[in-house]
Amino acid sequence: MTYCVGVLVRDGLVMIADTRTNAGLDNISTYRKLHLFVSPGDRALALASAGNLSVSQAVISLLQEGTENPDTGQLETIHDAPTMFKAAQLVGRAIRQVRAIHGPGLQEAELRFDVSFLFGGQIKGGPMRLYMIYSAGNFIECSHDAPFLQVGEHKYGKPILDRAVSHGTDLYDALKIALISMDSTMRSNLSVGLPIDIVVIRRDALATEVVHRIDVGEPYFHDLRERWSTALRAAHMAIPSPPYGRPQGSVLGRNGF
Amino acid sequence: MTYCVGVLVRDGLVMIADTRTNAGLDNISTYRKLHLFVSPGDRALALASAGNLSVSQAVISLLQEGTENPDTGQLETIHDAPTMFKAAQLVGRAIRQVRAIHGPGLQEAELRFDVSFLFGGQIKGGPMRLYMIYSAGNFIECSHDAPFLQVGEHKYGKPILDRAVSHGTDLYDALKIALISMDSTMRSNLSVGLPIDIVVIRRDALATEVVHRIDVGEPYFHDLRERWSTALRAAHMAIPSPPYGRPQGSVLGRNGF
Numbered sequence: 001m002t003y004c005v006g007v008l009v010r011d012g013l014v015m016i017a018d019t020r021t022n023a024g025l026d027n028i029s030t031y032r033k034l035h036l037f038v039s040p041g042d043r044a045l046a047l048a049s050a051g052n053l054s055v056s057q058a059v060i061s062l063l064q065e066g067t068e069n070p071d072t073g074q075l076e077t078i079h080d081a082p083t084m085f086k087a088a089q090l091v092g093r094a095i096r097q098v099r100a101i102h103g104p105g106l107q108e109a110e111l112r113f114d115v116s117f118l119f120g121g122q123i124k125g126g127p128m129r130l131y132m133i134y135s136a137g138n139f140i141e142c143s144h145d146a147p148f149l150q151v152g153e154h155k156y157g158k159p160i161l162d163r164a165v166s167h168g169t170d171l172y173d174a175l176k177i178a179l180i181s182m183d184s185t186m187r188s189n190l191s192v193g194l195p196i197d198i199v200v201i202r203r204d205a206l207a208t209e210v211v212h213r214i215d216v217g218e219p220y221f222h223d224l225r226e227r228w229s230t231a232l233r234a235a236h237m238a239i240p241s242p243p244y245g246r247p248q249g250s251v252l253g254r255n256g257f
Numbered sequence: 258m259t260y261c262v263g264v265l266v267r268d269g270l271v272m273i274a275d276t277r278t279n280a281g282l283d284n285i286s287t288y289r290k291l292h293l294f295v296s297p298g299d300r301a302l303a304l305a306s307a308g309n310l311s312v313s314q315a316v317i318s319l320l321q322e323g324t325e326n327p328d329t330g331q332l333e334t335i336h337d338a339p340t341m342f343k344a345a346q347l348v349g350r351a352i353r354q355v356r357a358i359h360g361p362g363l364q365e366a367e368l369r370f371d372v373s374f375l376f377g378g379q380i381k382g383g384p385m386r387l388y389m390i391y392s393a394g395n396f397i398e399c400s401h402d403a404p405f406l407q408v409g410e411h412k413y414g415k416p417i418l419d420r421a422v423s424h425g426t427d428l429y430d431a432l433k434i435a436l437i438s439m440d441s442t443m444r445s446n447l448s449v450g451l452p453i454d455i456v457v458i459r460r461d462a463l464a465t466e467v468v469h470r471i472d473v474g475e476p477y478f479h480d481l482r483e484r485w486s487t488a489l490r491a492a493h494m495a496i497p498s499p500p501y502g503r504p505q506g507s508v509l510g511r512n513g514f
Contacts, residue, residue: 155412159441184416235488
């Protein structure tokens with residue numbers, strides 16, 4: 001499994017991804033799922049993948065080597081795409097190309113063509129954007145109302161994002177909340193695990209501000225996990241006990257309701 | 258969708274369930290999913306269901322009207338089962354009977370035979386138990402190590418249970434934590450909704466201690482949701498900002514990693 005989350009706030013973009021892959025529970029490895037395409041001053045793009053690793057790796061190779069534009073016949077790479085929208089379309093096209101090659105074989109093996117991406121960043125002259133790209137190559141864009149997108153094992157880590165992230169959230173608070181969301185996911189799903197890759201791209205910087213890998217035993221992340229657990233315990237302890245009464249006199253029938 | 262959670266602690270059992278059912282997003286109703294079978298002094302049993310409503314309702318009717326024991330030919334109801342284990346077996350048998358009747362028709366309509374139950378409580382002379390019963394009629398029992406079980410939309414509400422519940426948790430704290438877990442689920446999945454049915458059964462009481470329905474606008478639950486949101490915000494604000502640096506001088510290559 002995988003968990004990746006992207007948060008797009010006023011000041012920029014945060015994207016984080018775990019690195020655990022598994023082919024069955026008895027075959028677990030570490031693979032990078034967060035990829036960067038950066039030419040400082042021109043573009044800073046981040047692509048995080050969930051799903052079948054052979055598919056996502058092939059997509060990333062196609063994006064770098066180029067895919068042919070069916071209209072113009074030209075080879076286009078992610079390094080040349082003129083806008084974020086066109087770059088997202090390019091990712092979609094790469095997914096469809098990989099499907100054309102590997103889809104039938106996967107189907108014969110009764111495997112799903114299962115892949116999804118978070119794709120975000122900024123290209124010179126255009127706005128910063130964050131997309132979620134599906135296995136059919138179509139995509140949706142992150143909005144101010146819900147300024148985050150997730151792929152992979154998204155449920156365990158969603159409640160904190162729903163509650164804590166807004167468009168006005170500080171960029172490094174967004175990173176912190178994304179890490180809390182990752183922590184909740186890792187606690188509940190063993191197939192999501194350390195190390196975690198992080199990127200922070202400030203709006204209009206056209207460069208990465210943080211590129212970091214959190215590995216086992218890193219003090220900050222360890223401390224965050226401890227503090228969050230302690231705070232949650234304190235938070236529920238501070239809520240008054242339910243007022244729904246202690247022993248009542250009322251006797252219920254055979255079926256109490 | 259549905260969310261039900263049962264917590265079995267030293268002092269007793271808490272079970273809560275939402276009441277929202279939907280056949281498609283445009284057909285939403287309120288149905289009780291938490292059912293009680295109580296004869297004070299003899300037994301206090303709670304059964305919460307997730308899945309196909311026609312299946313779970315049929316199972317409950319069979320449990321009350323009785324199913325024939327294939328070995329003895331006798332009609333057995335949930336009111337007569339001598340132990341919790343035998344009662345859980347009875348639930349399993351009822352599920353299999355319903356499958357025998359409705360399974361083929363559901364299959365023809367390309368619908369899954371989808372049902373699961375939480376079943377907990379105590380029968381005179383035996384220990385208090387909590388089971389999760391699957392659609393095949395087999396079941397697992399709750400243990401001290403993980404003193405809760407969930408059916409339905411279980412992921413959003415699991416992180417707080419993982420962190421906060423242990424066998425030694427106070428009975429009404431367990432109820433409070435279950436309500437927080439329900440709140441997280443309702444926020445992230447619209448098909449889980451109020452009212453919420455609650456039951457608390459104290460160990461060895463052989464009677465219910467609380468039977469309550471939380472409806473829209475109830476002050477305690479409203480306050481719990483507010484306090485929890487506020488506490489979560491305070492909790493993440495109190496965690497120090499990540500130390501992963503502000504702007505670096507380092508320039509990344511075309512593919513930053």
